[in-house]
Amino acid sequence: MEECHRANTAAHAAIQLLNADENFELNVVVCLLIDILYYLFSTSYKDGSKAEPVDESSVKKMILTFEKRSYKNQELRIKFPDNPEKFMESELDLNDIIQEMHVIATMPDLYHLLVELNAVHSLLGLLTVVDLLQELTDIDTLHESEEGAEVLIDALLEGQVVALLVQNMERLDEQVKEEADGIYNTLAIIENMAEFRPGLCTEAAQQGLMQWLLKRIKAKMPFDANKLYCSEILAILLQNNDNTRELLGEMDGIDVLLQQLSVFKRHNPSTAEEQEMMENLFDALCSCLMLPANRDRFLRGEGLQLMNLMLREKKVSRTSALKVLDHGMIGPEGADNCHKFVDILGLRTIFPLFMKTPKKMKKTGTSEKEHEEHVSSIIASMLRNLKSQQRSRLLTKFTENDCEKVDRLMELHFKYLEAVQQADKRIEGEKHEMVRRGEILDDSMEDEFYLRRLDAGLFVLQLICYIMVEISNSGISQLQQRVHQILNLRGGSVKVVRHIMRGK
Structure with a gap:
């Protein structure tokens, strides 16, 4: 009941402000009504014990009362546009019925009544008068994940609800x-809408949300919960979605992300929340780079130079x-990025990380395997993509200091080979046990076993084997001899390497 009391208090305070200032423009009322709706979202449905049971008849009665009171308020x-005292009582009545309607959030199977009785249309129509009611409907929409909510969400999306939400945020003053x-x-x-229906991310981004998020993230304001939340929503929009990735690229969003991340090249985040925001922005950037066109924007925006600096500075951002x-x-x-990385002397940065895995990675939540996977993947990408002089510079690195980097490569090879072989033994034991019990090894089980092998280190092992093959076939006899020498010394074989390369 505490949240309900807070919402009621807030709404009454808003009415008082309206009464006190004839030039008051509803901003506070809008926000307080959003607060009421947020309460509905975060408590009622999650904890049915806080709401009274409702039936179809009571919901219809609520909606009818709401329609009457909202019409009277309008x-x-x-x-009396310049005389708030004249509509103050109707404002309180409207707030009361909205409070009663919170209970509908506990009954998603009755959501269809909001659509059938045209309540969604009425609520969205009220946005021109009290923007807040848009949030009310929104909150209802987002919150549910039952089939009753589908109808409601469809109606909201038809009403361009995301565009209305963005318009409302644009007029709010965060001071x-x-x-x-x-x-x-x-x-x-x-966030709740996107979680319920991931497919709406493209539409939401195109209705002004992407532009608003980028604008808010780069605004020169002190770090706060809203900036953190914006970074989280941005990462959600870009996840597995080429349409939103392309949109961000076209809006110069790559530059915005790089500018915001540049703060952390020489300074660690000051709080856990700020570190979370930093990670969200990095995740957003990684998502964007899945789209080829954005790799060129990243290159032109000097993203490689920034990442290279971060690796050298050894701050939390390095991982x-x-x-x-x-x-x-x-x-x-x-x-192009591989070639540029060599040109900016990136080899001097990446190989020390290859030679020795940093110990202080707990703060970033990164494992030793993740670090070694990324470094190996970067070197493998360069071997695959580099031509002429840049490729020669990369291969020369492996010959330095009596081929110490080849020694490290072989050390990693046997480390991950052993880890995968141990996983394979466990899996074979489980398979034999399943066969003994008469269980069938179907494709889904085989897929699960393969994923376990990858998690044990098979993917890293494949990257390492690819690097071994590339340097052995580079035409530099010194490298080939060293690889074969260590393989023979430790009982390894080229046959095993080929087997791994085929993913077996």
Whole structure:
């Protein structure tokens, strides 16, 4: 009941402000109503014990009462636009029925009534008067994941609800606490909608959300919960979605991300929340680089130089910078980035990380295997993509200091070979046990076993084997001899390497 009391108090305070200032423009009312809706979202449905049971008849009655009160409120606002006292009572009545309607959030199977009785249309129509009611519907929409919500969400999307939410956020002033809270709760609505229906991310981004998020992220304001939330929503929009990745690229979003991340090249985040925001921005950048066109934007925006600096500075950002480089250089589309990386003396940065895995990685939540995977992937990408002089410079690195890098490569080879062989033994034991019990080894089980092998280190092992093959076939006899020498010394074989390369 505490949240309900807070929402009621806030709404009444908003009415008082309206009464006190004839020039008051509803911003606070909007935000407080969002607060009410946010309460509905975050408590009622998750904890049915807090809501009274409702039936079809009571819901219809609520909607009818809401329609009457909202119509009366609109009528009085139009009639007395400069005299808030005249519509203050209707504002309180409207707030009361909205409070009652919170209970609908516990009954998603009755959501269809909101659509059938035209309540969605009415709520969205009220946005021109009290933007807040848009949030009300939104919150209902986002919150549910039952089939009753499908109809409601469809109606909301038809009403361009995301565009309306964005328009409302644009007019809010975050210097005012209530309005800053309104933005936070609106972002929560968007997050819930995206979680319920991931497919709406493209539409939401195109309805102004992407532009607003980029604008807010680069705004020169102190770090706060809203900036953190914006970074999270941005990462969600870009996840597995080439349409939003392309849109961000066209809006110069790569430059925005690089500018925001540049703060962390010489300074660690000051709080856990700021570090979370940094990681969200890195995740967003990695997602963007999955789209080939964005790799060129990353290159032109001097993203490689920034990541290289981060690797050298040894701050918390180093781990994520390594991941970004991996995404930017992989595949044929990463060829230009590979060449540029060599040109900016990136080999001097990446090989010390290859030779010795940093110990202080717990703060970033990165494992030793993840680090070695990214470094190996970057070197493999360069071997695959580099031509002429740059390729020669890379191969020369392996000959330095009596081929110490080949020794390290072979050390990693046997480390991951052993880990995969141990995993294979466990898996074979499980297979034999399943056969003994008469269980069938279907494709889904085989896929699960393969994923376990990858998790044990098979993918890293394949990258290492690829590097071994490339340097052995480079025409530099010194490298080939060293690889074969260590293989023979430790009981390895070229046959095993070929087997691994085929993914077996």
